[in-house]
Amino acid sequence: MTAPITMRPKSLDPAKFRDPVVTAKGETRASVGLAGLRTLWVNTGTLCNITCRNCYIDSSPTNDALAYFTLGDLVAYLDEAAALGAPLTEVGFTGGEPFLNRDLPAMLREVLRRGLSALVLTNAMKPMMNHAAALSVLQAEFGARLTMRVSLDHFEPALHDIERGDGAYARTMEGLAWLARQGFTIHVAGRLAFGDDGEAAMRAGYAALFAARGIPVDAGDPVALMLFPEMDAETDVPEITTACWGILRKSPDSLMCASARMVVKRRGSAGPAVLACTLLPYDPQFELGATLAEASRPVALNHPHCATFCVLGGAACSR
Template identity: 80%
Template sequence: MAIAQKRLDPAKFRDPALTAKGERRAVVGLVALRTLWVNTGTLCNITCRNCYIESSPKNDALSYIRAEEVRGYLDEAAAIGAPLEEVGFTGGEPFLNRDLPAMLGDVLGRGLSALVLTNAMKPMMNHAQALLTLREAFGDALTLRVSIDHHEAALHDLERGEGTFARTMEGLVWLAQQGFRVHVAGRAGFGGDEAAMRAGYAALFAAHGVPIDAADPVALMLFPEMDAEVDVPEITEACWGILGKSPDRMMCASARMVVKRRGEDRPAVVACTLLPHDPAFELGATLAEAARPVALNHAHCAKFCVLGGAACSR
């Protein structure tokens, strides 16, 4: 029998400066912009049961960003001397955006690494030839991270829809056979021991000839579940010492994400991949404007980043 989770106290995560108890809230400064995320749009070819960004075939709250718009941010990063290393593309399903191959070519052509988060289904295969061309030119500088929520088909399909496991595995196997650098993202929220989960994925990869080390926390990322309505502690300035963690290790110390909101003339820069819709985490229109500190004033900041120790990039 499942144990009911305590619901979030509505007094929490209201004031960017102070917690509900009146303690000073933790703030993370941008140490160096090493990872730039691009949300290609919230449209997706499937509807998942629990999608933190609410992607679906009908949700275009974040519209398709264009290659020339991304190029402008890459140019700005170079102009301001940002030590950019990697550009990640997320959605929705990134391959629904027809400009994705051009954006990848621009990123990789500048000597940067590129990471694409995908369900590896039909939208990706529609760009198979473009992907092969990029792999031939840039090799392992391009990584495809495929979402497989669980190593068992029934549990994956429970989240993403009947038959999605089989179709995603077809895409993953194709990527592996073609020599792409592939990683996998799973969910830790199914319960059970992490070692057992990794063993299950290892067996799945071995059975399909996919060369992923399931023991590697980057090659196989197991993300905590994100439910902003479930109770979680607020992170105060004192928590860094109590938890033995550093603000410099948080995702927003080294990353920002670009989004294009439906109806807007230009993209905006937000604090991270987890909070594309919350206006409190929109930092400006340019990378320079978005270099200001981020108050950890959201349940995702606490559960995913500080307490969960997770990060979206490599």
């Protein structure tokens, strides 16, 4: 297997996020055990039809560091999950742009025919529309068990296009409108980086847009409209210790790595690998093995993203 890209976490304090067991202050680092595999994420490949200004996975029309996942790859993991008795309920597809992978419609059908739910993260542009016929058939057959989460960084075109390029907003809105007309279950993902007036104002702006365009998304629902914080590994953030759970009144079971894993296929590798989560596709310490069984061990929260994105959510881990 080709070694994964080495990407040691950066921090304004270089002593942080070095040791998976203890923090820079010598305190016991928090870890999260797998309470049960309920969501399996599939990275369909890092290739994308656009290049965003701040893509955490560096997807682009030329980045194929993560190669295309295949239907055969997916079937093997779904079969393993069933054999292990995993409480799997959902399979999510991310990228890159998942619809650049020609196996995606077949992978969706495989997931849905097994009685699972499927979630696709997409920019809803031309690659998605190239599969319009197949998607319409899947929606008609499986209904609400297929959800499309569309990336719309802001409700105003100018701000969205700053991130994704001129004209991106218009193309995404065309895709959103098509999904709405076809009766798909739609979620939207935005970015809090643009929310200078606060989250409430952001949600109000999206609500007005959805109402004006006939997009059936409840902007007040934090699942239907997810507003994500920025993931800047160069920002100095606190390390998460075992004491933080009590201080923050937060359960480790609420974190993504307590109930999910992501499978990828690295370019040049002999086979797929299982990672701790979707946010850390290149860091080798979060590659847990080739099988779901191997990947069932606890995950040390040894990266700034673990703190900023998953644990703190704007809180401070201090007494």
